Amino acid sequence: MTYNILEGARDRLDVVAAVVRAADPDVLAITEANGFDDPKRMAAAEGAFRMKGVLGAAESGFHVALFLKPGWKVEASGSEFYPFFHAALWAKLHGDGDREFTAVVAHLNPFSPDERLAEIRALCRHAMPGEKSLLMGDFNCMAPGDAIDASVLELPRNILARFIKEAADPVEFDRREIALAEWAGFVDVYRKLNPKKPGWTLMTTRFGAALRARMRIDYMLATERMAKRALSAEVIETDESRRASDHYPVLATFDLGPPRTGRVTAKF
Numbered sequence: 455m456t457y458n459i460l461e462g463a464r465d466r467l468d469v470v471a472a473v474v475r476a477a478d479p480d481v482l483a484i485t486e487a488n489g490f491d492d493p494k495r496m497a498a499a500e501g502a503f504r505m506k507g508v509l510g511a512a513e514s515g516f517h518v519a520l521f522l523k524p525g526w527k528v529e530a531s532g533s534e535f536y537p538f539f540h541a542a543l544w545a546k547l548h549g550d551g552d553r554e555f556t557a558v559v560a561h562l563n564p565f566s567p568d569e570r571l572a573e574i575r576a577l578c579r580h581a582m583p584g585e586k587s588l589l590m591g592d593f594n595c596m597a598p599g600d601a602i603d604a605s606v607l608e609l610p611r612n613i614l615a616r617f618i619k620e621a622a623d624p625v626e627f628d629r630r631e632i633a634l635a636e637w638a639g640f641v642d643v644y645r646k647l648n649p650k651k652p653g654w655t656l657m658t659t660r661f662g663a664a665l666r667a668r669m670r671i672d673y674m675l676a677t678e679r680m681a682k683r684a685l686s687a688e689v690i691e692t693d694e695s696r697r698a699s700d701h702y703p704v705l706a707t708f709d710l711g712p713p714r715t716g717r718v719t720a721k722f
Contacts, residue, residue, distance in 0.1 A: 455479035455690075455722055456559070456590035456672055457703035458655075462488030462495070469698040471502035477690055477705050480720040481547065482521040483559035483590040485540075490517050510534075510543025510559065518543050518559045518591065525550045537572045539563040542591075544580065553710040553720055555586040555680060562593045565616055567628035570595055574631045581639035581677055586710075588722060589640060589675040592701065596669065597632040597642060601652065603668040632673070641681035643674040643706050644689070653689050655704060659696045672704050674722070683708045685719065 455477055463470045474482060482505060489495045491511055496519075500507050505521035510533040512518070518541045522528070531545035542560035558580050563569040570593070580587045596602070596617060606614070607625075615621075619628035632642065644653050655672035676684065687706040695702050707721045 455481070455703050455705045456483040456485070456592075456674060458485040458561075458592040458672060458699060458701035459487070460660075460699040460701065461486055462490065463699070464489075466698055467498065467502050469694055471499075473690065473692065473695045473698050473703060474503050474505075476692070476694070477703065477721070479705060479722055480523050480526060480549065481557055481722045483557065483722075484519045484521065485516070485559065485561040485592040487517040487519040488515055490519055508543065508545055510541045512538070512541030512561070514540050516540040516561055518561050520545050520557055520559055522547065534560075534576065537569070537576060539565075539569060539573070542573070542577060549710075549720065551710075552712060555588060555710065556580060557722070558587065558589045558591075560589065560591040560593070562591070562595065562631070564594045567595065567617070567619060567630065570631045571634065574634050578635060578638035578640075581635070583639060583677075584679060585677050586680040586683075587677045588643075588680055589635070590673070590704075590722070592672050593631060594671050595631040596627050596629050596671070597645065597673070598629045598636070599645070600629075600670055602627060603652070603654070605667045606669060609667050632675075635675050639677060640675035641678060643676050643681055643684050644670075644687040644704060646681060647684060647687045647706075653704075655689055655702045657700050658698075658702060660698075660700055672701055674704055674706050680708065683710060685709055 540561040
C-alpha cells in the first residue's frame, strides 16, 4: 500500500491509521512522513499502524517511510538523496514462506518535470531484469494514456505549470517520467489490472471545493517478474480515506508463493 498522508498526518494520525488497519497491508509505503524523524512520532505511528517502521529522511522535511507487519524483516536498506528534492528509500524485504522482494518508496519533485525525470532516471536502477522489485509513492506526474479530467484544466496556471511540457493550445502534459520507467522495465500495476478505470488518487474531499482536481499521481511500478504476480490493485476511497488526507491510498495484492507450495499472497 502506498499512501501520501499529508504533512505527517499531524492531528489526523488516528484517521489515517484507521484507513491503514482496514486495508491491512503487509508492507506500507508512506510519503510526507513529516515529523517521523522524531522517535516519539515514529513510535506513535508504529503503534497506530501496528507495524514496524523504517525511515528515509529528507532535507526538505518531507520524509518517506516503509512500515512492515510482523513476519517481515529488513535484510538491507538505504536512503537515496541525489538528485531527490524530497527522498527515496529502498529495502530488501523477507517474509515467511520464502516471500521476498525489494520495496522502494519515493516522493518526486512537486514543481519541475525535468527534475522529476532525473529522479525517475536514478530509480530505474531498481528495474533489474529477473528481480522482484516494487517502486511506490507520490510521483507528482501523469502517466502515458491517462485521460485528463476537465477539473485539472481549472487549476490556477501557476500550479498547472508544474505538469506542463509545452504551453500550447491545447497544453501538452508532461508524461515522460512514467514513460521512462516503463521503458526501463517497470510495469504500472494499477493500470495493468484496471485499464479502463481512471484511478484518481488526488484530490479527496477533505478540502471542500478548493483545488479539487482529479489526477492519478500515486503509483506502484513493478518489475516484470513482480508484475506477473499481481492479483489486484485498487484506489481505496472510503468515508475515512476521504477525510484522512488529500490523497487516496493505493493497495495491491501479489502472489509471492513459490509454485510448488501454491498461492501465498501479500498486500502492498
